[in-house]
Amino acid sequence: MRAEVSVLLALPLLATATTYNLSALFGSVLSPDAEYYYPSDANWTGEVTQRWSTWHAPTYLGAIKPATERDVQDIVKIASAHNISFLATGGGHGVSQNLANVQNAIDIDLSNFKTVEVDEANNQVIVGGGATYGQLYDPLYKIGKEIPTGNAECVGVVGASVGAGVGLLQGLHGYTSDALLSARIVTASGVLFEASATNNTDLFWAIRGAGANFGIITSATYRIYDATNGGQAQNADFLFPQTANRSVWDALQTLDETLPAELSVTITSAYNQTSAQAAILVNLVYFGPQDEFQPYVNQFVALNPTRWRNITAPWNNLIAQANFGAPSSSCDTNEHINMFSIALNKTDPLTFQGFFDDMILFSQMNPSYSGAWVIERYGSQGPMAVPTESRGVYPWREAKMQLLFESNYANSSLDDTVDAFYTQQRQHFNEFSGFNTFATYVNYAHGDEGPNAWYGDADNLSRLSALKSKWDSNNLFGAAKPVPF
Numbered sequence: 001m002r003a004e005v006s007v008l009l010a011l012p013l014l015a016t017a018t019t020y021n022l023s024a025l026f027g028s029v030l031s032p033d034a035e036y037y038y039p040s041d042a043n044w045t046g047e048v049t050q051r052w053s054t055w056h057a058p059t060y061l062g063a064i065k066p067a068t069e070r071d072v073q074d075i076v077k078i079a080s081a082h083n084i085s086f087l088a089t090g091g092g093h094g095v096s097q098n099l100a101n102v103q104n105a106i107d108i109d110l111s112n113f114k115t116v117e118v119d120e121a122n123n124q125v126i127v128g129g130g131a132t133y134g135q136l137y138d139p140l141y142k143i144g145k146e147i148p149t150g151n152a153e154c155v156g157v158v159g160a161s162v163g164a165g166v167g168l169l170q171g172l173h174g175y176t177s178d179a180l181l182s183a184r185i186v187t188a189s190g191v192l193f194e195a196s197a198t199n200n201t202d203l204f205w206a207i208r209g210a211g212a213n214f215g216i217i218t219s220a221t222y223r224i225y226d227a228t229n230g231g232q233a234q235n236a237d238f239l240f241p242q243t244a245n246r247s248v249w250d251a252l253q254t255l256d257e258t259l260p261a262e263l264s265v266t267i268t269s270a271y272n273q274t275s276a277q278a279a280i281l282v283n284l285v286y287f288g289p290q291d292e293f294q295p296y297v298n299q300f301v302a303l304n305p306t307r308w309r310n311i312t313a314p315w316n317n318l319i320a321q322a323n324f325g326a327p328s329s330s331c332d333t334n335e336h337i338n339m340f341s342i343a344l345n346k347t348d349p350l351t352f353q354g355f356f357d358d359m360i361l362f363s364q365m366n367p368s369y370s371g372a373w374v375i376e377r378y379g380s381q382g383p384m385a386v387p388t389e390s391r392g393v394y395p396w397r398e399a400k401m402q403l404l405f406e407s408n409y410a411n412s413s414l415d416d417t418v419d420a421f422y423t424q425q426r427q428h429f430n431e432f433s434g435f436n437t438f439a440t441y442v443n444y445a446h447g448d449e450g451p452n453a454w455y456g457d458a459d460n461l462s463r464l465s466a467l468k469s470k471w472d473s474n475n476l477f478g479a480a481k482p483v484p485f
Contacts, residue, residue, distance in 0.1 A: 020084065022062045022106070029074045033067035033112075045334075049109050049130075052093045052330075053337035055415070056447075058085075058102035058479075065109045069184065069192055069218045072108065076216070077190035079106055080476055087479070088216040090130045090156030095339050096447035096480035113218055118143065123225070124181065127157050129218045134319075141231055141316035145224040148173045148382070151266065152330035153319055158183075158220050162211025163443030164394040166402060168285050168318065171261035171379020172228060174386050177208040177394065179222040185215040188472040192218070197390070206467050208392020209442065210455055213464075213478030214471050228262070233315050234286040234293040237324045238305040242278040245356045247303050249349035252377065254299070256347050256400060262287040263296060265377035268323070269356060271363035273370065278360050283322045287315070329408075338407040338415065340422040341444035343399040345434030355425055362421050369414060371407035378402075393464065395456025396439045403429060404444055423448075442481050454481045 022036045037048050039060060048063045061084075066072045072088075079086045085105035087094075110130030117126040118139050125136065125147065134153025140146055148169040150160050157165075157176065165176025173179065182196035185207065193215075195204040206214050240248055248267065255265065264285045271278040282300055286293035290312065297310055313321045319328070329335075355373070363369055383397040391397070405425070407418050430438050442454040451461055464483045472478070475485070 030071045031067045035065040037063040049089045049092045050333035055338045056097045056100040058099045060107045061104045063107035063109050072186045073190045090159045098447045102479050126221045137316035144227045146227045154331035158217045168264045170382045174382040181221045183217045183220040185217045187215040188476040209394035213483045228287040236284040236297050236310040238282040238300045239307040240280040246353045249352035253347040261379040261381040267375040270372040340405040340446045343396045343439040348432040351432045368411045374404040376402040
């Protein structure tokens with residue numbers, strides 16, 4: 001993903017427009033190292049973690065940077081007692097139309113929880129609630145280890161995990177959440193609990209797929225794995241003109257039933273308003289030797305790209321090398337990004353071809369519009385290999401790919417036009433998705449899809465609702481994609 005969700009969300013009752021002096025309200029209780037900020041402060045954007053997207057964003061009366069777990073507990077207790085909404089921010093990548101309902105909130109900025117502690121002897125890594133994927137790369141690579149991560153280094157590890165954590169290595173190891181061994185979580189009561197396979201097992205199930213509904217994770221312990229192929233991976237990039245519209249999707253379809261666990265395919269398509277041309281950028285990553293990778297390279301070379309390359313890179317440098325090493329916008333902040341998504345269980349080339357043409361036409365009709373269509377084709381072998389009794393909530397393990405429609409435009413007056421276009425296009429993809437019902441990865445979801453699309457069938461929802469009543473009966477958490485009572 002260009003950006004995965006790394007915000008743990010909380011919504012007490014109803015926000016009010018009351019102005020609070022945060023240091024006066026919290027200062028006598030929180031530790032001396034806790035910090036307080038207001039949107040009017042000159043250093044707000046420099047000191048407070050900024051959101052990836054300002055589309056349908058929450059508004060804040062201020063931010064608190066807790067220094068200790070006890071601080072987090074006390075912020076939850078005091079804020080809820082005063083009926084003040086709050087959100088806990090890790091990487092700041094959470095996107096949902098429902099976040100606009102959170103107004104005059106406290107931003108619980110977890111910047112002081114960015115710790116990474118590697119326990120090599122036990123094949124574990126302990127990360128703070130504010131740590132990002134990028135912080136894991138070098139420490140794990142240096143000791144010959146790896147962990148499934150997303151494909152943006154600035155996404156919060158915990159924020160991704162509470163949705164699932166899809167990514168390049170999932171075919172081999174499952175999701176980031178499948179590597180989760182335990183978590184320390186502040187719940188609605190302000191009490192700190194540990195959730196694991198042996199402690200508070202119901203909560204442990206819930207936080208791996210619907211975790212934003214149950215609390216603020218201050219630290220988490222993950223299993224780490226021996227680095228595949230000695231930590232070296234193959235990377236190939238291909239640039240195609242818009243005339244390759246159908247051929248690329250035909251090639252993608254051939255992998256529907258044959259994609260090896262070691263291979264990931266990421267395809268980004270966009271229309272350039274300046275050149276008036278669209279392009280298709282294909283990135284292949286293979287965690288194995290070049291001779292095994294070569295047939296997949298040959299398949300895309302045969303489509304006559306205008307440019308391509310194939311390199312070997314250490315796994316901790318893959319994100320930087322992807323897409324010809326071009327800078328990524330995934331870690332930019334305060335952009336107006338409106339995102340739609342859908343999970344697919346098959347490739348329908350005709351549907352893909354039709355959307356590509358429609359995307360070009362839509363872009364031409366709206367000159368101030370900019371957007372990208374991203375296809376993430378990662379292996380399902382790892383997710384499906386996890387025993388049923390060891391899985392979390394996330395329901396779409398068999399999904400062959402995630403489609404992301406990332407619209408980035410400064411003119412918010414386009415919102416309704418963009419929403420109408422992608423709502424229709426998303427429905428069209430759903431008709432040929434290979435699923436019997438609408439499916440989407442909760443961390444990529446627009447926010448209008450509903451609990452069944454985010455969390456699965458009636459059994460999952462019934463179990464989640466019961467847990468919501470147990471752990472968060474006042475509905476303090478889960479503003480973005482709420483679990484129903």
